[in-house]
Amino acid sequence: MKKSLLFVVASVALIGSLALTQTPSGPKHHVVFQLSEDNGPAWEAVVIHVNNTRKALAEDGGSEVEVVFYGPGLLMLKKSNTAFEERLEKLSKDGVKLLACRNAMKNRNLKTEDLFAFAGQVDSGIAEIVRKQEAGWAYIH
Amino acid sequence: MKKSLLFVVASVALIGSLALTQTPSGPKHHVVFQLSEDNGPAWEAVVIHVNNTRKALAEDGGSEVEVVFYGPGLLMLKKSNTAFEERLEKLSKDGVKLLACRNAMKNRNLKTEDLFAFAGQVDSGIAEIVRKQEAGWAYIH
Amino acid sequence: MKKSLLFVVASVALIGSLALTQTPSGPKHHVVFQLSEDNGPAWEAVVIHVNNTRKALAEDGGSEVEVVFYGPGLLMLKKSNTAFEERLEKLSKDGVKLLACRNAMKNRNLKTEDLFAFAGQVDSGIAEIVRKQEAGWAYIH
Numbered sequence: 377m378k379k380s381l382l383f384v385v386a387s388v389a390l391i392g393s394l395a396l397t398q399t400p401s402g403p404k405h406h407v408v409f410q411l412s413e414d415n416g417p418a419w420e421a422v423v424i425h426v427n428n429t430r431k432a433l434a435e436d437g438g439s440e441v442e443v444v445f446y447g448p449g450l451l452m453l454k455k456s457n458t459a460f461e462e463r464l465e466k467l468s469k470d471g472v473k474l475l476a477c478r479n480a481m482k483n484r485n486l487k488t489e490d491l492f493a494f495a496g497q498v499d500s501g502i503a504e505i506v507r508k509q510e511a512g513w514a515y516i517h
Numbered sequence: 518m519k520k521s522l523l524f525v526v527a528s529v530a531l532i533g534s535l536a537l538t539q540t541p542s543g544p545k546h547h548v549v550f551q552l553s554e555d556n557g558p559a560w561e562a563v564v565i566h567v568n569n570t571r572k573a574l575a576e577d578g579g580s581e582v583e584v585v586f587y588g589p590g591l592l593m594l595k596k597s598n599t600a601f602e603e604r605l606e607k608l609s610k611d612g613v614k615l616l617a618c619r620n621a622m623k624n625r626n627l628k629t630e631d632l633f634a635f636a637g638q639v640d641s642g643i644a645e646i647v648r649k650q651e652a653g654w655a656y657i658h
Numbered sequence: 659m660k661k662s663l664l665f666v667v668a669s670v671a672l673i674g675s676l677a678l679t680q681t682p683s684g685p686k687h688h689v690v691f692q693l694s695e696d697n698g699p700a701w702e703a704v705v706i707h708v709n710n711t712r713k714a715l716a717e718d719g720g721s722e723v724e725v726v727f728y729g730p731g732l733l734m735l736k737k738s739n740t741a742f743e744e745r746l747e748k749l750s751k752d753g754v755k756l757l758a759c760r761n762a763m764k765n766r767n768l769k770t771e772d773l774f775a776f777a778g779q780v781d782s783g784i785a786e787i788v789r790k791q792e793a794g795w796a797y798i799h
Contacts, residue, residue, distance in 0.1 A: 405651070407647050428620045432641035447707075448699075502707055503714035505798060506711065514656075515650070515656065558730075569784065570788065573761075574785055580788075657787060
């Protein structure tokens with residue numbers, strides 16, 4: 377009786393500590409992409425890569441994905457970048473967070489109204505990537 | 518007597534939970550390299566970097582290394598890329614896994630027989646990198 | 659009485675295992691930057707990015723930051739690179755570790771006296787990044 381109680385307690389401690397080292401419920405996979413390049417192959421690639429990654433991981437527990445835009449990569453989120461508007465809006469509607477770095481916005485004197493309405497914002501693009509890695513997200517650049 | 522049993526159980530729980538957060542036995546270090554660039558300095562560099570990394574980590578518990586080829590980087594694994602064949606085959610014989618992304622193969626209409634015989638394949642290069650990071654592998658790009 | 663002891667032991671096991679999965683005391687955040695590019699936009703960017711990241715994380719527990727220079731990126735640490743001397747020395751004085759890869763030094767026949775006096779050295783730049791990721795540091799490239 378006492379022994380079985382001991383094992384229950386030990387199991388609870390074990391399961392508890394396991395749970396605490398994992399990301400909370402929801403999709404099984406968590407991925408943060410960095411988009412810091414100027415207009416060029418990286419812009420085409422990031423859309424394709426996010427879609428392919430989500431499709432591959434959908435068969436294995438699903439994924440939560442965000443893309444952090446900073447440096448010259450921020451320009452991909454400008455409203456005037458109509459060539460990518462449809463593809464980016466589709467990503468956003470699919471639940472992918474597209475996040476603009478406020479440091480990059482300041483550097484380039486871009487305001488919220490200069491960016492696509494579906495873009496979110498973070499104080500610092502790199503700090504955001506750091507926080508996500510700390511929370512167990514995979515990082516892709 | 519009962520107290521000592523308690524401590525044994527607690528220790529087992531502690532060691533068990535520790536073990537579960539680490540990569541299984543084998544080499545101490547686990548590294549996944551991304552090769553997504555077209556022909557150029559990145560191709561020369563990846564061979565040198567993998568070799569140097571393995572050498573440095575050999576003195577400290579050894580390493581398990583894989584390189585994931587996707588985007589235009591997939592072309593490095595084409596049989597016709599004879600300039601790199603010997604160096605890549607040497608890596609493969611040394612135990613480094615060289616993995617082609619099947620999405621990139623489809624995009625470029627490349628079949629298994631178009632790639633070096635020593636190349637492996639994964640469904641999605643990025644999903645592979647994500648899974649490795651989730652399993653505690655270091656990521657280098 | 660015995661039950662309460664059990665819970666104390668279980669809690670100790672739980673807290674102990676938690677503590678062991680976290681980075682030791684000091685700043686809350688730990689970030690390793692890779693600088694492997696030749697002279698160009700990446701050199702300007704790394705200084706700005708390290709400063710912005712440290713500023714953003716200063717409001718949230720602080721950060722320990724190091725930058726690993728390898729490949730052609732090593733050249734940024736050459737004494738003759740006077741255009742960046744002041745900015746790099748400022749980073750170093752702010753506590754950011756600037757580390758030269760000894761493999762890259764050998765490849766380019768550069769000696770300790772060819773590099774800025776405030777630069778440190780590591781056996782292998784990539785092995786250093788691997789070790790930092792293993793120790794829970796976020797990686798930015």
